[in-house]
Ligand SMILES: C[S@@+](CC[C@H](N)C(=O)[O-])C[C@H]1O[C@@H](n2cnc3c(N)ncnc32)[C@H](O)[C@@H]1O
Ligand SMILES: Nc1nc2[nH]cc(C(=O)O)c2c(=O)[nH]1
């Protein structure tokens with residue numbers, strides 16, 4: 001396949017770079033504890049220095065899979081699907097999500113919001129990043145705002161991002177993993193002061209599941 005043919009298939013969303021796909025329990029946020037089939041797409045240029053999946057960043061390292069085939073595989077395991085990455089919105093999710101909907105799935109997405117939305121999404125977990133801010137229109141569509149707290153400045157950033165979301169959006173603070181001992185006491189104090197927020201803990205990392 002030529003580079004041009006490959007680029008066209010990606011543009012149309014017929015093929016997607018898939019880093020991994022796996023059946024697990026959602027470890028974070030509003031749906032934590034729920035069985036879900038994760039599809040992790042390759043590629044991200046937002047550049048969070050603390051990213052816990054930096055190996056996803058270069059999309060050329062991940063095999064192209066047919067979107068409909070990924071959907072059929074995932075739906076065999078579970079009807080709750082989490083699209084993640086990497087940055088899944090780098091890609092055209094129309095074909096993947098149309099097939100998943102045809103197969104009766106509910107589709108969640110984990111996204112920085114730094115790329116335009118595509119596809120049919122039932123639950124949007126928006127996790128804004130200073131190095132690649134969300135595009136304006138996703139804020140009002142976000143089901144859940146999940147702010148990663150690396151240092152004290154991130155509390156102010158969280159409130160700035162909160163101000164742009166809709167009133168129904170559920171609000172989470174999640175410590176950056178390596179800073180959890182230092183930051184969760186501060187997150188606790190913040191939430192007691194601002195009870196509209198909830199804490200999110202990466203439970204899968206404690207359960208040693210993917
Ligand atoms: C790996 S990202 C992939 C999806 C998308 N690129 C995003 O950032 O939302 C999935 C989730 O993990 C969070 N995350 C990434 N690295 C983390 C870390 N070191 N500690 C805590 N959360 C992290 C992100 O903020 C996001 O909510
Ligand atoms: N179990 C589990 N839950 C998750 N929630 C968000 C994840 C992600 O990397 O997008 C993730 C993940 O990687 N594993």
Ligand code: SF4
Nearest residue numbers: 044046047048051086
């Ligand atoms: S946007 Fe998500 S995948 Fe990209 S670097 Fe940041 S945390 Fe990692």
Ligand SMILES: [Mg+2]
Nearest residue numbers: 052053084210
């Ligand atoms: Mg993860």
